[in-house]
Amino acid sequence: MAAPLPADRLLAAFRAEGVTVVEHDGWRTHNRNGHGDWGPVVGVMIHHTVSSGTANSVRICNDGYTGLPGPLCHGVIAKDGVVHLLSAGRANHAGGGDPSVLQAVTSETYGARPPVPREHQGSAGAVDGNARFYGFECINLGNGTDPWPPAQLDAIERVSAALCRAHGWGAKSVIGHSEWSDWKNDPRGFAMPGMRDRIQHRLGQDPAKPKPPAKPKPPAYEPFPGTAFFKGAPSSPIITAMGRRLIAEGCGRYRVGPGPRWSEADRQSYAAWQRKLGFSGTDADGWPGRASWNALKIPKIK
Template identity: 70%
Template sequence: MATPLTADALVAALRAEGVTVVEHPGWRTHNRDHIGPWGPVNGVIVHHTVSSGTEASVELCYNGYAALPGPLCHGVIAKDGTVHLVGNGRANHAGGGDPDVLAHVIAEDYGERPPAPRYHEGSAGAVDGNARFYGFECVNLGDGKDPWPAAQLDAIERASAAVCRAHGWTARSVIGHLEWSDWKVDPRGFTMPAMRTRIAARLGAAPVPPASSPPATPRHQPFPGAAFFAVGRNSPVITAMGRRLVAEGCSAYAVGPGPRWTEADRRSYAAWQRKLGYRGADADGIPGPVSWAALNVPYTA
């Protein structure tokens, strides 16, 4: 058993393990602690989102829905390997599960797999997993056909290892949702024994520190809100955004970019959203907080 990591400690652990982290606005105080306990913690549960598109999946996991308010996990692992932090504290991700599984996770004494679960949310004797586990939701349709890119699997390995290393746990402290509840099938598309083998190998060696101190992090423009990007808006922020879009190979500009929001800006930003993996209505060309954070628009006074 362990005391949950602070927000700063979690970010530091993930980055030390080589994880690319995006901090969703408000994640550090976003939790369900008023509903029940958070901690002591005993492990990590890996899920799939049954959704597509990074931005839509992150927003879903941050906000939740009427029957299950957010956060629905602590971090969302996108297909490009980026980990988007959406919650810090108790999250609605694990639900009720098997007390025998929990005992073996705490002891870290099982073989290839923990014992098959016999409990689920609402069943008599189920244990509250939301109090005991960190949760990572991985963007995937969960149909067994949606691919798991190498970058995403690497991020699952690294993020899980980061939490384990911070707490002094082994890879047996990482389980899939299907190993916790007899109602669940996630994650589908890779096996947890294979993932634990990867995590164990990573934990067998210390993270490699950078060769030299990294340069100071540049200041990036905070997300000004979707309503900012409207016809008639004139701002140096739009120029800075356009230059970043050009640098990312997402230009639909005939001339420019310039400070006034135009259709060329919208089409250029839509190209950026598609580059991030968004499709359909998720790639409408109107900036959202996740895609904006990924663009790293330089700060404009």
């Protein structure tokens, strides 16, 4: 268990993890702290909104509705991956849940999933999840077919990892609402064990350390088409590309061009290239061979 992060540290943790954040007016003080405990916290809970549209979903989660005043979460995760911060304190998102789940999350001692919950809001043995969990509502209809875009899943992963990293938790501190209450089915459309795997993988990386740049792909060159190709007087963009490379190597013997049709100017230019490589006699007759062709490194024709 840990003390909840103050607003500034919460924001800093998200930004350090690469989360794109929108701070909504009053989010630092908009909370339900006067209606129950806020902390110590043990984890993060993920929900779906059963709504569509960013502005509409954010409004509902910020204001709440009859019988359940807002804020209904700490942040709304939109389909584009932007996280809209609504609260830094107690929020009405988790309700009552199973004490065995709370214990399993606190100790992080479960397998792929926490124990199956058998309690819910209002049941005799339920415990208050609003006091113990950060909550994030993810915009989704919750019908099992509304898509979860990669950017949204990435944001769920980053938000969860940011809080786990800040508190020294592992990914088993992140659960879905359905894993907390036997009345709930969210988030529906992706599996929480897989998301925990993603979060744990991210926790093994240092977000402050830039990723090494991707290795550039090696350049692709035109393969040697064979001497007979040239002796057939071809017309091909390969001939034009060859001529440009010969000019770049200072071996061009062109008055006009080069062009796609093999010509005597191409042969003379290629002979100059062969001589530059140290060939002589019949080995420098201007008809391309494999060794000289590979050395010319003609870019692959796209």
